[in-house]
Amino acid sequence: MMTTQYINKKTKLILICCFIMVLVNSIAGANPPKRVIKLGFIPLTDCAPLVIAKEMGLFAKYGVDVQLSKEASWAVVRDKILNGELDGAHCLFSMPFSVYTGIGGKSGSEMRIAMTLSNNGQAITLSKDFCGIVGFKDLKKVAGAIKTVKARKEVTFAMTFPGGTHDIWLRNWLSACGVSAKSVGIITIPPPQMVANMKVDNMEGFCVGEPWNGVAATQNIGFTHIASQDIWTNHPEKALVVNKTFAETDKEDLKNVMKAIMEACKWLDVMSNRKKAALFLSRPNYVNAPVQVIEARLMGSTDLGCDLGVQKYKNDYMLFYNNGMVNTPKISYGIWFMAQYMRFGMITTAPAYKDISQKIIMSDLYAEVAKSMGVPIQEDMKPFKTNLETIMFDPANPAAYIAGAKK
Known part of the structure; x- marks a missing residue:
């Protein structure tokens, strides 16, 4: 027969265990594990901002747990962003407009542009x-x-x-x-x-x-x-494109992801860092290409092939920050790409250019992040001209541009 003393000791032990469990659960509730944010990329040199943010510990610095996912094609990236399998990705700047207008996906499908990642290259x-x-x-x-x-x-x-x-x-x-x-x-x-x-x-x-x-x-x-x-010198090229739900319901995490990538973009535009960047990018889990080729073109040195010699780009090579000029996602650029779709007969009905661009581009969120990082926001909606054209593009009047471009 158990003694009263033994029963009391057993009861105390049970109570202590219960107390510890309650305490552990309370601590876990106060500091829940960070959710993993999954960002995709295609093996290209300009996926560098995501790779550097990961390899240099910048995502961790800003308190987000990011997993990078190497994808097979842009169509796969599109599908995974739309269905939420990816929270976002290194992506073609114009892809959200192509998808929304029905060229590269189901018309009306929404992906959001948080920031521009690169120009040129x-x-x-x-x-x-x-x-x-x-x-x-x-x-x-x-x-x-x-x-x-x-x-x-x-x-x-x-x-x-x-x-x-x-x-x-x-x-x-x-x-x-x-x-x-x-x-x-x-x-x-x-x-x-x-x-x-x-x-x-x-x-x-x-x-x-x-x-x-x-x-x-x-x-x-x-x-x-x-x-x-x-x-087109200093054209928009890749963007951080994100899932609509992630953009609307998890803005704090998205802002921290953007801050980490912004810092990576700054780091990448210090030319002495680009050899190190090329080493990271050449790895099999990233671009998986010869480091010498990645490095040369990152440094603006283009061996053309066909005995044409080497072309040196001095200030218009692949850029990721350029004193803040790269990263502003411009409404006018979205309008320009949709104007190209009309110009080349890829769509037959003029879209609501400005409304669609404003819906897709997260200008306010970008401005908030840029301000917190001391990055100047670039002026938008100014007319501009690309290198191969003789006419100006006025984002306030894309129809006039299209009419002129077709002549």
């Missing part, structure tokens, strides 16, 4: 069919060269997503060369697969981000004909 690569016929930025000879190649085979160009930035750079270039986009084939290929597809003669040219233009030149598969900054 894409290119159009031509196959060896054009080597010795067309030189660097030699636009006047392109139409004739295409006609020559078409005499023996179909001419096809590749880009990475319908209505995406690479699609629009390609169409602007063709127009400037006097070539109708309808007279050639335009196909969609994921960025890391561009070089392999050109190698087996699936296309005569492609527009993609680095390092894949550099890889094609290094492997003597093609040559860099023109860089995107030659088409």
Whole structure:
């Protein structure tokens, strides 16, 4: 028979255990584990802001637990952002507009742009069919060269997503060369697969981000004909694009993600840091490309291939911060991309340009983050002109621009 003393000791032990459990649960409730924020990226050099924010501990510095997810294509990124499998991603700036207008997805599907990640740093690569016929930025000879190649085979160009930035750079270039986009084939290929597809003669040219233009030149598969900054200097390229629900219900976490990425963008624009950045990016879990190729083009040195020599970009190479000029997501840029869709017949009814751009671009949230980081906010809605065009684009009157561009 148990003694009263033993029963009392057992009761005390049980009470102590219960007290400890209550205390532990209370502490856990006060400091719940951080939710994991999942951000996707495509293996391109300009995914660098996300990679650096992760590798340099900047996400942790701002109190967010971020997991990076390497994705296979922009279509996969689109689907995962829309269904919430990804909270956000390194993404083509124009993708949300392409999807919303029904070019690259279901019309009316919403993704939000929190900030711009990069300017410049894409290119159009031509196959060896054009080597010795067309030189660097030699636009006047392109139409004739295409006609020559078409005499023996179909001419096809590749880009990475319908209505995406690479699609629009390609169409602007063709127009400037006097070539109708309808007279050639335009196909969609994921960025890391561009070089392999050109190698087996699936296309005569492609527009993609680095390092894949550099890889094609290094492997003597093609040559860099023109860089995107030659088409439009300091153009918007990649953006932090986020899931609508995440943007609307988890703004504090999103702001901290943006702060970490902003600091990474600043770090990346210190040129002495770019060799280290190239080492991170070259890893198999990120871009998985030769570090020398990534580094060279990050530093503004473009070995064109096809015995065309090296082109040095001194202040218009790939930029991530540029004293705050890169990161403001401009309403006017959204309007410009949608105007391109109308100009090139990708949509037939004019969208509500400004309303859609304001819906997609989180200008107020960006302004709040930029102010807290001491980053100047850039003026928006001013007319501007790209390098290959003679007419100005006024975001207040896209119809006039389209009419002029079609002449």
